[in-house]
Amino acid sequence: MSQQKAVEDICAAEDTNLWVAIDADSTVGFVAMKLHSEDSMGEIYMVAVDPDFQCRGIGSAFDEHCAQPLNLCGGKVGIRCGVSNRQQENVKRSFEHTVPI
Structure with a gap:
């Protein structure tokens, strides 16, 4: 399957x-998340930030935003990364500050 x-x-x-x-009417990133109310679990399926806008806190803001509904319901976080180990560790580290895993 293609990335697109x-x-x-x-x-x-x-x-x-x-x-x-969004920055100046241009999309610079997105996050896609699924919440599973039956088992109080959430999954972030994709996080993408335009390379020109990386290292500005956008990905961390997405992580924190996605963690909010899980914090409210005492949910669990599932980290499923199709990225490098370094990027996966960055995601995990970000969530360790927002939701206990």
């Missing part, structure tokens, strides 16, 4: 919550 198709599919899914970062 994967993004289109997850963004079109009815059970996906999607938040977008």
